[in-house]
Amino acid sequence: MIRFLPEPGVLLIVLILVSSACSDDPPGETELRMVFLGDIMGHDVNYNMRGYDRIYEHVLPLFAEADFVFGQLEFVVDPDRPQSSYPRFNVHPAYVEAAVEAGIQVFSLANNHSTDFGEAGIRATGTTMETIARDHHIWFNGLRSDAEDEDYPGDRFEITVLPHAGLRIGFLALTRLLNDSSAGQAVHFVPRGDPDAAGAFMKALSEWTKGYDVFVLSVHDGIEYLQNVDEETLSFMIAAADAGADIVWGNHPHVLQQWFLHERTGTGPALIMPSLGNFVSGQTWPLEPDRAEAAWAATGDSAVVRVIMRGTATGVAVERVVADLVTHYKDPDGGVSVRPLDGLAGHAALSDEWREFYRIRAERNGHFDLLHDLARD
Numbered sequence: 001m002i003r004f005l006p007e008p009g010v011l012l013i014v015l016i017l018v019s020s021a022c023s024d025d026p027p028g029e030t031e032l033r034m035v036f037l038g039d040i041m042g043h044d045v046n047y048n049m050r051g052y053d054r055i056y057e058h059v060l061p062l063f064a065e066a067d068f069v070f071g072q073l074e075f076v077v078d079p080d081r082p083q084s085s086y087p088r089f090n091v092h093p094a095y096v097e098a099a100v101e102a103g104i105q106v107f108s109l110a111n112n113h114s115t116d117f118g119e120a121g122i123r124a125t126g127t128t129m130e131t132i133a134r135d136h137h138i139w140f141n142g143l144r145s146d147a148e149d150e151d152y153p154g155d156r157f158e159i160t161v162l163p164h165a166g167l168r169i170g171f172l173a174l175t176r177l178l179n180d181s182s183a184g185q186a187v188h189f190v191p192r193g194d195p196d197a198a199g200a201f202m203k204a205l206s207e208w209t210k211g212y213d214v215f216v217l218s219v220h221d222g223i224e225y226l227q228n229v230d231e232e233t234l235s236f237m238i239a240a241a242d243a244g245a246d247i248v249w250g251n252h253p254h255v256l257q258q259w260f261l262h263e264r265t266g267t268g269p270a271l272i273m274p275s276l277g278n279f280v281s282g283q284t285w286p287l288e289p290d291r292a293e294a295a296w297a298a299t300g301d302s303a304v305v306r307v308i309m310r311g312t313a314t315g316v317a318v319e320r321v322v323a324d325l326v327t328h329y330k331d332p333d334g335g336v337s338v339r340p341l342d343g344l345a346g347h348a349a350l351s352d353e354w355r356e357f358y359r360i361r362a363e364r365n366g367h368f369d370l371l372h373d374l375a376r377d
Contacts (some may be wrong), residue, residue, distance in 0.1 A: 030165045030311035032214065035066040036249050036273060038256075038302040040099060042075040043282030044085040049335030052098030055280055058339040062304045062324055063103040067164050071104040071279065072173075072218065072251045074111045078124035081117065085282075088116040088179075093128050099280075100136045106162065108173035108218035110142030110188045111252065115180035122186040142173035142188050142218070157188050159208060162216075167311065170212040174201075175220035176236070177252065192221060198236060202243045209244025213316045214309060217245040222253040222275055227298065229257045229274035238262055241270035246318070247307065250274040254283065255298040256365065259305060261318065261372055268317030269374075277302035282336055284328050289353035292360035300328035301341065301365055321372040325365050327358065341365065 049055065063069050075089035077096055084090045096107075109129065114122060126143045133140065141160040162169040174188040181191075190201045209215045217240050222233040229237075229250075237248045241262045250257075250273055259273040277299070284300035291297060308320040325341040344350065344358035 030167060030316070032164055032167060032169070032309040032311070032316065033065055033067050034216075034247070034307045034309070035063055035069040036247070036276060036305045036307065037069070037071045037104070038276035038279035039074050039251050039254060039281065040071050040104075040279055041281040041283070042083070042085065042089045042091040042095060043285070044083075045282035045285045045335055046280060047083050047085075047091050047095050049331075050333065052095060053101065054331060054333070054335065055098065055337050056102035058329075058337060059304060059326055060102060062306070062326075062340075066103070066306070068106050068162060068169075069104045070106045070108070070216070070218070070249060071099055072108040072111065072220070073099075074113050074251075076113070076117050076121040076125050077128040078117065078121055079128060080124065081121070089113050090117065090121070093132060096128070096132060097136075100132060100138055105136075105138045106160075106171060107138065107140040108142050108220070108249075108251070109140055110173040110175040110218065111220040112175060112177040112179050114142065114175065114187045115178050115183040118180060119183045119186050122183060139171065141171050142175070144186050144188065157204070157208075167213045167316065168211065170208065170215045171218075172208075172216070173218035173220075177220060192232065198239070202239050205240060205245065206243040213311065214247070215245050216247040216249060218249045218251065220250075220252045222250060222257075224253055225255055225295065225299070226253055227255050227257060229253075233274060237272050237274060241272060246270050246309075246316070248272045249276075251276065254278050254281070256301055256303055256368065258368060259303075259321070259323070260369075261321070268315065271307060271318050271321060273305060276305060278328070279304075279326070280336070280338060281328065285330070285336060289351070289357040292357040293364075297361060298364070301361060302326050302338070303368070303370075317374075319374055323368065323370045325362070325368065325370070327361060 075091050079092050081090050129140045139160050160171045176192040190197050223230045240248050253275040256277040257275040261269040262272050263269050279302045303323045306322045309316050310319045326338050327341040328336045329339045331337050
């Protein structure tokens, strides 16, 4: 059973009716612009900042022309619990609302930290996100809405519909890793290392994707801090693309891994992004400027990936992928902000030591392919 859960209330009914009404119509000449981000973490140096808008202010132009901006929230959102950092993350609603006000409208909530505070934390996160959705035009996916029901099947997945110019856009977020698997039935969970569960999911996915012009799948999986995608994660993501997912958006390793187009028989290519690193994090906070070559420095680098898709009479396909490298910047007023990596090596306000730090980071990230243009190819 597929449940459509874009926003609470009457809008839910409207979107189901729109999706049904246009199900036999071709997408036509429609352009769809989406932006994908790395992990949004909640370390103490992040949530203790004065003015969360400072986190995003230097990267807002990268969101300007997007129809949808996707972000992955790797924490519980419980206003009745104190904010907390590693190993069990919790933030308050204002931290998420700052991301929304920056222009992020679509959120994945399925990750290993979803269960940091058990089912109570999952319910609090769902309730908080529903409240934010009522006040803002956002969507989220990854948690099961009826998980408290004893008759609720643990393998049910709820698909969110994103409305855009008559297109049927499906969004599903899942995790293959949980810190507390006892609360797993409340999260979209396909256990890593379980080929039977993966096979059953792919079989279902191949049916679900037939009902959409575009399907986006968020997959929380992989090996932390590994800069090349591991074989099991890669196999799962390719299988998902072959099952009809047009965008496979990965998260969890906390470092950048190369995104690529996967060719499919009979349809356009799928974009697979195994890991876009940490978009917001405090992991590099302890580093001094002489540590630019340290392995840990890679946790401060990320990419903002812009995807342009175009609809024709025969379907919707990826036309262009453009990535901008971004990195973490120690704000003199406290906390960490996200800034384009390009230009920091020559930033006049930085010391020579910090300019050299960012020069080295740009050099270390120079191997990433930042543009894929199908028209050019």
